[in-house]
Amino acid sequence: xxxxxxxxxxxxxxxxxxxxxxxxxxxxxxxxxxxxxxxxxxxxxxxxxxxxxxxxxxxxxxxxxxxxxxxxxxxxxxxxxxxxxxxxxxxxxxxxxxxxxxxxxxxxxxxxxxxxxxxxxxxxxxxxxxxxxxxxxxxxxxxxxxxxxxxxxxxxxxxxxxxxxxxxxxxxxxxxxxxxxxxxxxxxxxxxxxxxxxxxxxxxxxxxxxxxxxxxxxxxxxxxxxxxxxxxxxxxxxxxxxxxxxxxxxxxxxxxxxxxxxxxxxxxxxxxxxxxxxxxxxxxxxxxxxxxxxxxxxxxxxxxxxxxxxxxxxxxxxxxxxxxxxxxxxxxxxxxxxxxxxxxxxxxxxxxxxxxxxxxxxxxxxxxxxxxxxxxxxxxxxxxxxxxxxxxxxxxxxxxxxxxxxxxxxxxxxxxxxxxxxxxxxxxxxxxxxxxxxxxxxxxxxxxxxxxxxxxxxxxxxxxxxxxxxxxxxxxxxxxxxxxxxxxxxxxxxxxxxxxxxxxxxxxxxxxxxxxxxxxxxxxxxxxxxxxxxx
Amino acid sequence: xxxxxxxxxxxxxxxxxxxxxxxxxxxxxxxxxxxxxxxxxxxxxxxxxxxxxxxxxxxxxxxxxxxxxxxxxx
Numbered sequence: 386x387x388x389x390x391x392x393x394x395x396x397x398x399x400x401x402x403x404x405x406x407x408x409x410x411x412x413x414x415x416x417x418x419x420x421x422x423x424x425x426x427x428x429x430x431x432x433x434x435x436x437x438x439x440x441x442x443x444x445x446x447x448x449x450x451x452x453x454x455x456x457x458x459x460x461x462x463x464x465x466x467x468x469x470x471x472x473x474x475x476x477x478x479x480x481x482x483x484x485x486x487x488x489x490x491x492x493x494x495x496x497x498x499x500x501x502x503x504x505x506x507x508x509x510x511x512x513x514x515x516x517x518x519x520x521x522x523x524x525x526x527x528x529x530x531x532x533x534x535x536x537x538x539x540x541x542x543x544x545x546x547x548x549x550x551x552x553x554x555x556x557x558x559x560x561x562x563x564x565x566x567x568x569x570x571x572x573x574x575x576x577x578x579x580x581x582x583x584x585x586x587x588x589x590x591x592x593x594x595x596x597x598x599x600x601x602x603x604x605x606x607x608x609x610x611x612x613x614x615x616x617x618x619x620x621x622x623x624x625x626x627x628x629x630x631x632x633x634x635x636x637x638x639x640x641x642x643x644x645x646x647x648x649x650x651x652x653x654x655x656x657x658x659x660x661x662x663x664x665x666x667x668x669x670x671x672x673x674x675x676x677x678x679x680x681x682x683x684x685x686x687x688x689x690x691x692x693x694x695x696x697x698x699x700x701x702x703x704x705x706x707x708x709x710x711x712x713x714x715x716x717x718x719x720x721x722x723x724x725x726x727x728x729x730x731x732x733x734x735x736x737x738x739x740x741x742x743x744x745x746x747x748x749x750x751x752x753x754x755x756x757x758x759x760x761x762x763x764x765x766x767x768x769x770x771x772x773x774x775x776x777x778x779x780x781x782x783x784x785x786x787x788x789x790x791x792x793x794x795x796x797x798x799x800x801x802x803x804x805x806x807x808x809x810x811x812x813x814x815x816x817x818x819x820x821x822x823x824x825x826x827x828x829x830x831x832x833x834x835x836x837x838x839x840x841x842x843x844x845x846x847x848x849x850x851x852x853x854x855x856x857x858x859x860x861x862x863x864x865x866x867x868x869x870x871x872x873x874x875x876x877x878x879x880x881x882x883x884x885x886x887x888x889x890x891x892x893x894x895x896x897x898x899x900x901x902x903x904x905x906x907x908x909x910x911x912x913x914x915x916x917x918x919x920x
Numbered sequence: 921x922x923x924x925x926x927x928x929x930x931x932x933x934x935x936x937x938x939x940x941x942x943x944x945x946x947x948x949x950x951x952x953x954x955x956x957x958x959x960x961x962x963x964x965x966x967x968x969x970x971x972x973x974x975x976x977x978x979x980x981x982x983x984x985x986x987x988x989x990x991x992x993x994x
Binding site: 397398399400401532533535536537542543544546547 | 932933954955957958961962964965970973976977
C-alpha cells in the first residue's frame with residue numbers, strides 16, 4: 386500500500402514518531418487538497434484537518450469545507466481508493482463550556498462528522514475519526530504547543546505527533562489484516578477462577594468475590610464481542626458435563642451455552658481442537674484468536690498453529706476486561722462488514738454437523754444455507770485450477786487420474802472430451818471451484834466418466850448429485866443414451882465408492898484392472914435425489 | 921549522562937556518529953530547520969523539558985543545547 390498524508394497543518398515529516406507507520410508513506414504539500422482527485426498516485430490518503438486552520442478574513446465557516454467535502458465524496462466512489470479523514474476542532478480558548486455553548490470550531494466539526502458519516506454509509510472504503518478523541522487520552526492541551534504555531538504553521542506538539550502517528554499505524558495494521566472472527570476461550574482460570582474439576586461448581590470464583598467480579602467483567606466484555614458478531618468457542622481440558630453444568634446452571638455466569646458456537650471440552654490438545662473448530666465452522670485458522678491463561682498451552686498453539694492469534698494475557702487479571710475489549714484483532718476497521726446474527730447461523734451449521742442422522746432437519750438446513758453452483762466449461766483461464774484438482778484430490782475422486790497442465794490443454798482441444806468445473810457458494814462462504822468432471826465420448830450413444838472429483842470440504846451437500854445433474858443435462862442435449870463409469874480403488878477414495886450406485890448405476894463385469902469396478906447406466910435413469918436443494 | 925543522551929538523539933536523527941559537543945549545527949550535513957525542530961522535540965520529550973521559543977532558534981552548536989538542558993534539569 387502506498388499512502389499519502391495530507392494535512393492543513395505542518396506535520397513535521399522526518400519526525401521519529403512517523404517511523405511507527407509501517408507502510409510506504411509520502412507527506413503531501415500543505416493543504417494540497419487537489420491530490421484527493423488523483424487516482425493513481427496513492428491507494429490511500431490520510432487527510433488531517435485542523436478546523437482552526439481554515440480561518441480566513443471572514444472567520445472560520447463551514448462553507449470553507451465544501452470544496453474538500455466534494456472532493457472526498459468523489460474519491461469515495463472509487464472502490465479501490467481508501468481514505469481516512471481526521472478532524473480536530475481544537476482551539477486554545479476556555480475549554481470549560483456549559484449548556485452546549487460550543488465553540489464555532491466544535492460546531493463545524495460536528496457538522497463535518499455528520500457529513501462524513503453519510504459518505505461512510507455509502508462507501509466502505511471511506512473512514513473518519515475525531516482526532517480530539519484520540520488526543521484526549523494524553524490530555525487535549527498536551528497535544529498542542531503554542532510555540533510551534535510561530536515556528537512552523539502547526540499547533541501540534543511532539544506528543545500530538547506521537548498520538549497521530551500511533552493512531553494511523555494502528556489503523557493500518559488493522560486495515561490490512563483480515564478481521565478475526567472467532568474467539569476460542571479456555572475455561573479454568575480464564576472464564577472463572579479455580580479449577581472446576583477439583584473445586585466443583587460452587588467453589589469456582591465467579592461473582593461476589595474480588596476476583597470473581599473481575600472474571601464476570603471479563604465475561605461481560607466477551608459478551609460484548611459476541612454481540613458485535615464475533616463467534617465464541619471453548620477449548621478446555623475438562624469433563625464436558627461439568628462445564629456445561631456451569632454454563633447452564635451457575636447463578637452468576639454471564640456467558641451461557643447458547644453464546645458459544647462450538648465446544649471442544651475434552652483431553653485432546655488445544656491445537657487439535659482448534660483445527661476441528663476451524664473445520665466445523667469452515668473458517669480459516671487466521672480468523673481465530675485464542676485466549677488461555679496457561680503459558681504452556683499458549684506456546685503450543687503458537688508453535689503448532691502460527692496462523693492463530695494467540696493472546697498474551699496481562700499477568701494481572703484485573704486488566705483482562707479492558708485488554709480483551711481493546712484487542713485489535715476484532716476491530717471493525719476492515720472492509721468486511723459483519724452481520725450480527727452470525728452465531729445463530731453457525732449454530733444451525735454446528736447442529737447440522739453434530740447430528741447428521743436426522744435427515745429431515747438436514748435437508749431443511751441445507752435448503753436454508755442457499756447452496757448455489759456456478760459452472761464453467763474448461764478453458765484457458767481455469768485449466769490451472771482443473772489440473773491442480775486432479776493432482777491434489779485423493780478422497781472424493783472416482784478414478785484418481787492425474788493430469789498436468791499440458792494434459793488438460795490437450796483435453797480442451799480434443800472434441801471427444803467435455804470438461805466442466807463446478808463452483809459452490811452458500812451463505813457461509815464462496816468455496817470456489819470445488820468440483821471437476823471430464824466426460825469422454827465412446828461412440829455416438831455412449832459417454833464415459835473419465836474424471837469425477839470434488840473437494841472433501843463440500844461433502845454432505847448433495848453437491849455430487851448436482852454434478853450428475855449437469856452430466857445428465859449435457860448428455861441429453863447431445864443425444865447420448867448410455868453412460869459408463871469406473872471406480873478405481875486407491876484405498877484413499879473409499880468415500881466415493883458408492884457414488885455411482887447412489888445415482889442409479891449398475892455394476893458390470895468388464896474390468897480394466899485388478900482394483901477397478903465398472904458401472905453403466907442409461908442417461909435417463911441417472912437418479913437425482915434432493916436436487917431441489919439447488920433450485 | 922545528559923551529554924551522552926543528547927548526542928545519541930542527534931546521532932539517531934542525522935544517522936551519523938561523527939559528532940561531539942563542539943560540533944557546529946550548520947556544519948552537520950543533514951541539518952536543516954525541520955531536522956532542527958524534530959531534534960529539539962525529541963530532546964524535550966526525553967528530558968521532559970520545554971525550551972523557550974527564542975532559545976530554540978538560537979542554538980549554534982551542540983554544547984549550547986547540552987548546557988540549556990542541564991540548566992533546566994537543575
